[in-house]
Structure formats: structure tokens, C-alpha cells
Amino acid sequence: MAGRDKPGGGRVINHIRLLRAAADGMTQGELATRVGVSRQTLNAIEGGKYAPSLEIAFKIARELGRPLAEVFEFVER
Amino acid sequence: MLPSFEERSVWVQLIALGLGLGGYFAAAGPMLARGVMETTPYVAVFAVSLVLLIGVMIAGHIIAAVFGGTEEEDERDRLIGWKAEARSSWVLGLGVFGAIGALVFGVEGVWVANGLLLALFASEMLKLALQAVSYRRGV
Numbered sequence: 001m002a003g004r005d006k007p008g009g010g011r012v013i014n015h016i017r018l019l020r021a022a023a024d025g026m027t028q029g030e031l032a033t034r035v036g037v038s039r040q041t042l043n044a045i046e047g048g049k050y051a052p053s054l055e056i057a058f059k060i061a062r063e064l065g066r067p068l069a070e071v072f073e074f075v076e077r
Numbered sequence: 078m079l080p081s082f083e084e085r086s087v088w089v090q091l092i093a094l095g096l097g098l099g100g101y102f103a104a105a106g107p108m109l110a111r112g113v114m115e116t117t118p119y120v121a122v123f124a125v126s127l128v129l130l131i132g133v134m135i136a137g138h139i140i141a142a143v144f145g146g147t148e149e150e151d152e153r154d155r156l157i158g159w160k161a162e163a164r165s166s167w168v169l170g171l172g173v174f175g176a177i178g179a180l181v182f183g184v185e186g187v188w189v190a191n192g193l194l195l196a197l198f199a200s201e202m203l204k205l206a207l208q209a210v211s212y213r214r215g216v
Contacts, residue, residue: 011130012179036151036154037082037151037153038081038082038083038148038149038151038153039078040078040080040081040084041081041151041152041153041154042155044215044216047215048215049214049215049216050153050216052152052153053152056152071213077104
């Protein structure tokens with residue numbers, strides 16, 4: 001689980017790493033290719049260093065076969 | 078994990094610009110200090126530094142592509158580029174206003190031209206440095 005501070009007093013966290021493991025151990029490279037970003041960008045998203053656009057977030061959720069809210073969530077500080 | 082091609086490209090540009098235009102100013106600075114006001118010597122030094130800059134840029138990108146491959150720019154690369162541009166463009170703006178002011182006060186054209194080039198150089202170096210930092214620390 002990783003996240004990044006947002007100006008609104010909360011942060012977006014994600015469960016991509018866990019869900020990749022649950023999805024037959026899909027690698028970071030495989031998911032990055034399917035979503036259309038570099039492996040380094042997917043690594044930054046997983047590590048909470050980059051909050052992706054809605055388009056990429058939806059693509060990640062679709063490739064993991066999960067609803068968006070299961071992959072990303074907003075937590076109040 | 079090896080940095081993305083875009084990040085490696087930023088480092089190549091930083092090094093090429095530092096060597097190329099940095100080398101130009103290392104040579105042109107003492108010339109200005111000595112009071113050389115003809116443009117020909119500066120143009121000659123600039124031509125050499127431009128060749129060096131392009132050479133390092135081409136060689137650096139070939140090496141960056143060979144070691145680690147290439148991938149297309151994605152939204153994170155674009156965001157990092159836009160943010161760095163927005164945070165560094167004031168340097169060039171300052172240089173342009175400075176050059177206009179210098180012309181109004183009758184400063185020698187060689188000084189004005191070098192001042193403008195310095196502003197462009199500083200602005201680009203700041204942009205590339207900010208990009209390099211953003212790749213490491215996050216956007």
C-alpha cells in the first residue's frame with residue numbers, strides 16, 4: 001500500500017502491488033505494457049510517487065479485473 | 078531499476094548542455110573580461126561548442142538507448158516536463174527584460190547577445206535539473 005500527500009488534506013493510496021500478486025503474479029512490466037506507461041512510471045505509481053490520471057487509473061483497474069475503488073482509495077489525513 | 082529512457086535522456090541533455098554551452102561561457106567569459114568586442118571570435122567559439130553539444134547529445138542518446146532500450150514518453154514524463162518548464166521559464170524572461178534594458182542604456186551588442194545566451198542556458202539547465210529531481214523524488 002502506498003500513497004502521496006494531496007493539498008486537500010488527504011492522500012490517494014493504492015493496492016496495485018497486492019492485486020498484481022493476486023492476478024497470477026502479473027509483473028510490473030506486463031501491467032505497464034498493457035496500460036501503456038513505462039515500467040518506471042508504474043513503479044512510481046505503486047510507490048506513491050506519482051498519482052496517475054483518471055484514464056490510466058481506470059486502465060490499471062480494468063487490467064487487474066477490479067473496480068477502481070478497490071485499486072485506489074482516498075484516505076483523509 | 079534502470080531509469081526510463083526519458084530520464085536518461087534528461088541526464089544526457091544536462092551533460093551535453095553543461096559541456097557545450099558551459100564550455101562556451103568558460104571561453105567567452107575571459108574574452109568579455111579582456112574587452113573583446115568583435116563578434117567573430119565569439120561566433121567561432123560558439124560554433125565549436127555547438128558541435129560539441131550536438132556530438133555529446135547524439136552519442137549520449139545512442140548509449141542511453143543501447144543500455145536499457147527505449148520506450149515512448151508517457152503522461153508522467155510529460156507532466157514532469159511541463160512542471161519543470163513552468164518553474165524555469167522565468168529565468169529566460171528575466172534575461173530578455175535584462176537585454177532590453179541593456180539595449181536602452183546603450184550596452185555593447187556583444188554583452189547583450191552573451192547575456193541572452195546565458196539566460197537561455199541557465200533556464201534550460203534549471204529545467205533539466207528540476208526534471209532530474211522530479212524523476213527521483215516524485216511529481
